[in-house]
Amino acid sequence: MFKNYIKIAWRNIIRNKVNSAINLAGLAIGMACVILIVLYVKDELGYDRFFKDSNRIYRVNVHIKMGDDEGTFGHTPPPVGAALMDNFPEIESYTRVHMPGDEIVHYENGGQKISFTEKNILAVDSNFLQVFNYQFAEGDAKTSLQEPNGIVITQKTAKKYFGNAEALGKLLVFDEYAKPFVVTGVLKDLPSQSSLQFDILQTIASCPPVKHFSWSWVWLQMGTYVKLKPNVPGDAASIKTLEAKFPAMVKVNAASAFRRIGQPFDEFIKKGGKWQLHLQPIADMHLRAADVGTRYFAQSDIKYVYIFSAIAFFIILLACVNFMNLSTAQASKRAKEVGLRKVMGSLKGQLIRQFLTEAMLYSLIAAVVAVILVAVLLPLFNQVAGKQLAMDVFFKQYIWLYLLLLSLVTGLLAGSYPAFYLTSFNPVSVLKGNSFLKSNFGAVLIRNGMVVFQFTVSTALIICTLVVYNQLKYNQTKDMGLDKENVVIIPNADRLGTGAEALRQQYSSMPQVEWASISTSVPSKNTFGDFYVPDAGDNNEHTAKDIALSSFMVDEYFVPVLKFKVLKGRNFSRDFNDSTSVILNQAAVKQIGWKNPLGKYLTYPGNQNQRFKVIAVVKDFNISSLHDTISAVALFHSSSKTYRANTSYITVRVKPGDMSGTLKNLQDKWKSFVPDVPFEYSFLDNEFDALYRSDERMGAIFTVFTSLSIFVACLGLFGLAAYTAERRTKEIGIRKVLGASVSGVVAMLSVDFAKLVAIATILAFPVAWYAMNKWLQDFAYRITISWWLFALAGCIALLIAMATVSFQSVKAAVANPVKSLKSE
Numbered sequence: 001m002f003k004n005y006i007k008i009a010w011r012n013i014i015r016n017k018v019n020s021a022i023n024l025a026g027l028a029i030g031m032a033c034v035i036l037i038v039l040y041v042k043d044e045l046g047y048d049r050f051f052k053d054s055n056r057i058y059r060v061n062v063h064i065k066m067g068d069d070e071g072t073f074g075h076t077p078p079p080v081g082a083a084l085m086d087n088f089p090e091i092e093s094y095t096r097v098h099m100p101g102d103e104i105v106h107y108e109n110g111g112q113k114i115s116f117t118e119k120n121i122l123a124v125d126s127n128f129l130q131v132f133n134y135q136f137a138e139g140d141a142k143t144s145l146q147e148p149n150g151i152v153i154t155q156k157t158a159k160k161y162f163g164n165a166e167a168l169g170k171l172l173v174f175d176e177y178a179k180p181f182v183v184t185g186v187l188k189d190l191p192s193q194s195s196l197q198f199d200i201l202q203t204i205a206s207c208p209p210v211k212h213f214s215w216s217w218v219w220l221q222m223g224t225y226v227k228l229k230p231n232v233p234g235d236a237a238s239i240k241t242l243e244a245k246f247p248a249m250v251k252v253n254a255a256s257a258f259r260r261i262g263q264p265f266d267e268f269i270k271k272g273g274k275w276q277l278h279l280q281p282i283a284d285m286h287l288r289a290a291d292v293g294t295r296y297f298a299q300s301d302i303k304y305v306y307i308f309s310a311i312a313f314f315i316i317l318l319a320c321v322n323f324m325n326l327s328t329a330q331a332s333k334r335a336k337e338v339g340l341r342k343v344m345g346s347l348k349g350q351l352i353r354q355f356l357t358e359a360m361l362y363s364l365i366a367a368v369v370a371v372i373l374v375a376v377l378l379p380l381f382n383q384v385a386g387k388q389l390a391m392d393v394f395f396k397q398y399i400w401l402y403l404l405l406l407s408l409v410t411g412l413l414a415g416s417y418p419a420f421y422l423t424s425f426n427p428v429s430v431l432k433g434n435s436f437l438k439s440n441f442g443a444v445l446i447r448n449g450m451v452v453f454q455f456t457v458s459t460a461l462i463i464c465t466l467v468v469y470n471q472l473k474y475n476q477t478k479d480m481g482l483d484k485e486n487v488v489i490i491p492n493a494d495r496l497g498t499g500a501e502a503l504r505q506q507y508s509s510m511p512q513v514e515w516a517s518i519s520t521s522v523p524s525k526n527t528f529g530d531f532y533v534p535d536a537g538d539n540n541e542h543t544a545k546d547i548a549l550s551s552f553m554v555d556e557y558f559v560p561v562l563k564f565k566v567l568k569g570r571n572f573s574r575d576f577n578d579s580t581s582v583i584l585n586q587a588a589v590k591q592i593g594w595k596n597p598l599g600k601y602l603t604y605p606g607n608q609n610q611r612f613k614v615i616a617v618v619k620d621f622n623i624s625s626l627h628d629t630i631s632a633v634a635l636f637h638s639s640s641k642t643y644r645a646n647t648s649y650i651t652v653r654v655k656p657g658d659m660s661g662t663l664k665n666l667q668d669k670w671k672s673f674v675p676d677v678p679f680e681y682s683f684l685d686n687e688f689d690a691l692y693r694s695d696e697r698m699g700a701i702f703t704v705f706t707s708l709s710i711f712v713a714c715l716g717l718f719g720l721a722a723y724t725a726e727r728r729t730k731e732i733g734i735r736k737v738l739g740a741s742v743s744g745v746v747a748m749l750s751v752d753f754a755k756l757v758a759i760a761t762i763l764a765f766p767v768a769w770y771a772m773n774k775w776l777q778d779f780a781y782r783i784t785i786s787w788w789l790f791a792l793a794g795c796i797a798l799l800i801a802m803a804t805v806s807f808q809s810v811k812a813a814v815a816n817p818v819k820s821l822k823s824e
Contacts, residue, residue: 029319079215080222114161117491177206384701458797460771488683562651564621626781769790
């Protein structure tokens with residue numbers, strides 16, 4: 001019997017080639033979308049779970065409130081790990097990481113000195129590779145990081161320096177330390193699902209800044225990870241209980257460090273300050289740490305997993321609705337078949353199984369086509385999504401089982417309504433030629449409901465896509481308080497030593513250059529931060545309280561290079577001794593509460609209460625993405641001896657025009673000073689654009705799936721239009737005989753669909769507004785969702801729908817009325 005079902009189903013697929021192709025296209029595209037999204041979601045959810053005992057490894061986060069600034073950070077003070085292990089028996093071990101910054105690495109090959117700038121170097125504790133068990137190609141986790149001058153590199157890095165030769169025992173020279181490091185281990189290239197990505201590991205013992213600040217509970221430059229003992233419960237309640245014991249330990253251990261910088265810890269807490277430690281499972285670091293600031297891990301957001309999972313669900317529903325509509329449109333052609341089989345003794349259950357088998361066959365064929373589509377589209381999808389997904393995941397992670405289940409569920413879902421609908425016909429009425437397709441309220445409601453559902457989803461996705469596009473455009477065009485165009489950033493200026501100023505002067509003298517400056521950092525990159533105590537203002541206009549400042553050390557050319565607007569006071573100048581001067585932005589002045597900031601002082605407890613005089617206020621400018629509010633920022637002069645920075649940049653404002661020639665001249669002058677240091681550069685506008693790369697990727701993925709969902713929805717609408725035209729064939733013939741024009745017939749057939757799309761559009765508005773309003777909350781500076789976005793989306797949906805319906809409407813309208821009247 002089942003074999004007969006398959007045979008009949010196959011014959012029907014072959015007989016109705018056009019409709020079968022449309023059915024298969026809708027299901028295949030829907031399944032391909034679902035497969036791609038499932039691969040994406042599984043990849044996202046699998047981050048950091050491959051480590052041995054990953055369920056026992058936690059990152060230590062610190063929650064800080066200083067003045068009006070509050071946030072959670074994945075950077076902790078150096079002593080935190082040891083203090084936690086000494087005070088809490090639940091903790092088995094700890095390990096730490098520190099990011100020293102970019103490093104120039106040299107290697108001599110046949111007398112030739114080869115240099116690379118390495119951006120992914122981490123300084124780690126000697127047990128790092130025992131806690132995080134990355135796979136070794138050469139070497140051993142227990143011994144490779146025991147010596148201070150030992151380094152571990154990845155296979156990719158080993159090939160870059162040594163080709164196919166063995167890397168163990170080879171020497172690499174770090175420019176900053178001016179001494180060789182020996183390769184003691186080679187790791188297999190890191191899994192893409194590792195949030196922590198690096199090329200070289202050095203030991204913390206070889207990193208002077210960490211040793212210098214090893215005592216400090218206020219130097220937040222370490223990532224600390226603890227591993228709980230096997231018998232310690234890892235549920236949320238148990239972790240909360242353990243965390244509740246941390247404040248007493250922090251108070252005891254941090255007190256001396258706070259006193260050392262002139263800020264008693266008890267006084268800090270009484271002022272409303274917070275310095276709290278929390279544990280976060282490493283499996284949550286990738287997706288559930290969007291509000292945790294960190295430099296060490298590549299982060300995403302769980303909300304995108306939810307969004308794309310919902311899109312996958314709705315797309316497969318749209319594909320099933322499309323199948324139902326097309327199957328219903330073919331009802332008149334299958335009615336006599338059903339009638340004859342019923343008269344010949346077929347039971348309703350047998351007929352239902354026949355139609356479900358047909359739907360299952362469609363679904364299985366569509367699944368095969370979907371896999372082919374995924375194989376073809378996967379490289380493009382990887383490029384858009386920034387992933388490294390491969391087809392072999394189908395077998396490694398048994399995705400094929402999910403695909404088989406998806407095919408069966410899709411077949412049942414898509415075939416259920418047509419099966420029960422087609423088998424409900426009265427055989428006597430059908431064989432007598434009576435109109436079994438006369439509309440009843442239930443059937444009309446279901447069919448119209450399908451169309452409304454399809455275009456509600458599609459219109460909502462159109463609105464969401466427009467909002468995402470407009471926010472991304474706003475990110476690029478918003479006034480950020482600085483001019484980021486035509487600004488070249490050249491790193492590694494600290495490698496120039498005393499020649500940095502001489503090179504800056506040579507750059508400034510170039511006819512293609514307007515200004516050149518040297519600074520510890522630039523907006524869009526890292527700043528250094530500390531807290532200060534501002535003086536009380538005139539007439540006690542504010543109460544002195546701590547203020548945290550994001551800071552840069554700059555020269556007198558930094559302000560004109562970035563075109564900051566000085567609102568009050570003067571810029572740094574060589575005519576003055578500005579070693580204890582400071583320039584604040586508006587946000588800092590507002591947070592302090594000063595009405596007349598010029599001439600006021602900031603006291604820095606971290607250096608024996610050193611005082612800095614405010615000489616200017618500049619207009620607010622963004623130092624990070626629009627996800628974050630504008631920080632309170634301070635500019636200190638580079639002549640100040642208070643601060644030591646590990647990085648230095650030359651920032652050059654160039655004239656528009658021959659950019660390649662300008663860059664070549666900049667490089668030639670660089671090479672004349674430091675021929676062994678690679679010349680690298682970036683553009684400030686590109687650096688800011690990179691801050692939105694994940695948002696742009698999500699927007700691109702969103703646009704692709706929105707387009708596909710609209711296409712699938714249109715297939716369903718095409719099916720219903722065909723059904724409607726078929727049902728009203730004689731009516732159309734009569735109207736034409738009585739003088740109706742083609743345009744009149746087209747309008748008659750289209751107006752009902754226009755009404756349905758209009759209803760769907762109205763239903764989509766609140767859904768899309770709620771979803772996008774939630775998404776925009778992640779941006780401190782965001783667009784307003786204007787009414788015209790909804791109007792535009794509605795017009796787009798209506799135009800797409802009418803273009804789809806018009807084919808069937810025109811086809812029916814231009815048909816010979818004589819043939820139409822003979823159709824029954």
